[in-house]
Amino acid sequence: GANTYTGTTLNAGTITVSDGGSLGATTGPLVINSLAPDDGSAVVLNINGSVSTGSLSGTIGTPYRGVNTATINIAANKTLTVNQATDDAYSGLIAGAGKIVKSGTGALTLSGVNTYSGGTTLTQGTLNVDRLNNNSAAGLSNLGNSGPITVTGGTLRYTGGGTVTSDRFMLTSGTPAIEITRNTAALTITSQFGAATITKTGAGTLTLGGNVYYTGNFGEISVAVNQGTMVLASTVTDPAFMDTVANVVDVQPGAILRLGSTGNNVGRQVRPENSFHMSGGTYDLNANATTFGPQIDGSGWILSGSTGAAVLGVYPSANKTFSGNIVDGNGTVGVRLANRIGNNTYASLPAATWTLSGTNTYGGTTVLDAGTLAAGSTTALSPNSAYAVTATLALAGHANTIGSLTGSGTVNLGGATLTIGNDNASPAAFSGAITSSAGGRLVKVGTGTLTLTGSGSTYDGGTTVNGGTLLANNATSSTGTGSVVVNAGGTLGGSGVIAGDVMLAGGTIMAGTPAATGTLTTRGTHTWANGTYAWRINDATGTAGGSSGWDLLRFSGLDVSAIADTFTIKVSGTPARSSNSSSGNPPFKRSAFIMNSKPTSSPPMSWLSCTALPDAALSMYCFGCL
Structure with missing residues (x-):
């Protein structure tokens, strides 16, 4: 019947709730204890209908003889909904073909080796587990042997250790959070993703895998890394469609967002019309050569934690400023601004400006094919990088040094000085225009050769050749007016x-x-x-x-x-x-x-x-x- 009492405590024997029955008020606690002191006893709750209750808890004692057990059996197609308002733990067994739904702002800890197969849904609060089985194989798991693990809100906290791979998770909507408390623990999720915002907390590593499709699955998720490491390790099913993540909401100080599979050159980007924000964390390119996304704003570190060449690709679709640092790390990092990668062209996006204002020392090539790369500090442009400019490079009032210069684009000095030649290279000619009406200057250093063939150079602050060779090869003065x-x-x-x-x-x-x-x-x-x-x-x-x-x-x-x-x-x-x-x-x-x-x-x-x-x-x- 529709009972209205305010709590259920089961200390012995069996209670069966038939279809249409209830355990009193949905806010009342459910306590299942098995505390027989002498001979072991079995305490059983059979749920043959969908039941809602308040907090779930229980204690299993150790008798002098035998074993105490507590079991909740949930029938097929039936649900036990726990509106957990307080922080409690249940160490007994949950069995049957039904499912568990955890709601409420409190924390529920499940520590039993559970075998229910109807799935688990977390919508609110915290669900603590220390055991997850690998994929759908039977094993030691707090969340049953099978059935989807759906998280639409709240935090799933994994307190166990080791490495676990699961194909049971459904992160398709809402704002799920995954916490991995141990820094030696790693959880890989290879199942379904959708338009969810996934937040990673805890010191361990969370890897998001699975296949990538143009719509649905990986291409719709947003991620935030507040602690530990999150790895984006998807597999692209169609190279024509390369979106992997809709947005990077944030990467907090001490946290790491890492791209998966070293050298995987497709499917490594954030959707260019969206956002990528960092608040002091680290973006590890992991030696991936195609990593396109929107301009990154905020602060932090961009590097490659693995040996090999990586490229940070940026679609200049909105004016953003990154005050962090781009460095090589264990590999070599390059930067590219473009509006096309693979079969995807974003020519309709505005030609915006990405401003760098940190201290950048990366050694890979900087390729500017679209938009504007602007300096926001005197150390914004890497002195170790060769710059290939077919779009625009702007000093924006900040003197900078670069490795070398090629291309056919525009270098806007403003009133600042650009020093070229730090890499001692002798690349192809720069056929573009170097402009300034505010006293911008050009300085040539190093042992290499800088060849200027452009006809539109108007900079007026003069040119100084301190090292190497400067070749002026245009009939209308490629060295400006100074x-x-x-x-x-x-x-x-x-x-x-x-x-x-x-x-x-x-x-x-x-x-x-x-x-x-x-x-x-x-x-x-x-x-x-x-x-x-x-x-x-x-x-x-x-x-x-x-x-x-x-x-x-x-x-x-x-x-x-x-x-x-x-x-x-x-x-x-x-x-x-x-x-x-x-x-x-x-x-x-x-x-x-x-x-x-x-x-x-x-x-x-x-x-x-x-x-x-x-x-x-x-x-x-x-x-x-x-």
């Missing part, structure tokens, strides 16, 4: 145009490259203090500036008044000797060195003295001449 200073250790060359003045302060200037002749034109004035003019000649009877002739350096004026001692002209090439060539090795055509000056030049530029040396260097002691 002056170029070449210090000791640096070389300025190319076959293009330099709009500003050139100051040679201990470095080297040349036309073309060390291996090929060319013509370098400067619209401004050259001021040579100390340094070297590297002059290449291929054929004394050839054409100035041509491939079959010799280097040609053009400028509107030359000031050599600051030369304190010796200025060196270094000659390279092996031309045939001609009748008007000087002696030396290699010989050179004296007329090729004559600087033509306007008739009004004062004083006129002319030779004072030239001496051919065996090492093919010419030392010149002069003023107002070349």
Whole structure:
């Protein structure tokens, strides 16, 4: 019948609740004790109808002889709903083909080796277990041998140890939380997922596996990692659809969100139109080479905990700032901004800006194919990364250093200085535009070569060559509108145009490259203090500036008044000797060195003295001449 009493305590014998019956008020406690002191006794509750009760608890004592047992038998297709308002434990057996539903804000601890098979549902509060069986095989489990484990709310707390893999979980809706208390424990869930927000707590490891489909399953879940480690280890069933997680709600300090299977290059992304937030935790790329998702905001660490190359792929769909640090870890990490991966194109998403404001030291390549990557600090751009820019790189007022620069995009200096060449590499040319109207500067360092071929460079703060080689190879000045200073250790060359003045302060200037002749034109004035003019000649009877002739350096004026001692002209090439060539090795055509000056030049530029040396260097002691 519809009983209304307010609690049930069973200390001996058997109670059977028939279909339509009840155990009193649904808020009343159910206590099942088996405490026989001498001979063991069996206490049994048979539930043949769906029953709701308040808190479930019970104590099983140890008799002098025999065994005390407490059993709840739930009939097939019937449910025992426990509205747990307090924190209690039940150590007896739960058997039968029915199911358990745990609700209420309290914590229920089940410690018996239960065999019921109708499934378990947690909607509220906490359900504590220390035993889970592997998959659906019979074994030692607090939640029965079979049947789904559905969590739509509350916290399922696993206090056991070891490694367990379960295909019984249903995390398809709501806000389930999984807590794994021991740092040595690991739970892998390989079953069903849906539009749920899963929160991981506790020191242990939770792995989310199973298959990924475009809709449903993994592609709809959101995750939050408050403690311990969560691993996303899905398997993609169709590479055309690669969404794995709808949102990353948060990764808290000390927590780790890790991608599964090292080197698994598909199905590793968060849906690009959604969110990825970190509050000081760690995102471990785990050597996965395709890890696309939205811009990450917040703080924390991004790295690869495994050896090998990983790529952090970002869809720039909204303006976000990440103040954390991107580092290599045990592997190598690269960064890519793009609007396409695999068969998925997100061209309709806005071209937004991702701002980095931490200290980034990763060594992989930075590829900018979409949107804008902006610096929010002076250590935002990794000095160890090669930057391939076909979209936009912006300093946003922060001076930065990068490894090298290629591509055809835009580098916006603003009023800051970009230092290039820290990786000592000599990559392909940068054909894009370097812009600034606020005094932005370019500095070349390292031992490699930076080649600029773009026509749209307008930066006005000047260029300094401190190391390696800078080749200006565009007819409209790829070095902007400012002056170029070449210090000791640096070389300025190319076959293009330099709009500003050139100051040679201990470095080297040349036309073309060390291996090929060319013509370098400067619209401004050259001021040579100390340094070297590297002059290449291929054929004394050839054409100035041509491939079959010799280097040609053009400028509107030359000031050599600051030369304190010796200025060196270094000659390279092996031309045939001609009748008007000087002696030396290699010989050179004296007329090729004559600087033509306007008739009004004062004083006129002319030779004072030239001496051919065996090492093919010419030392010149002069003023107002070349």
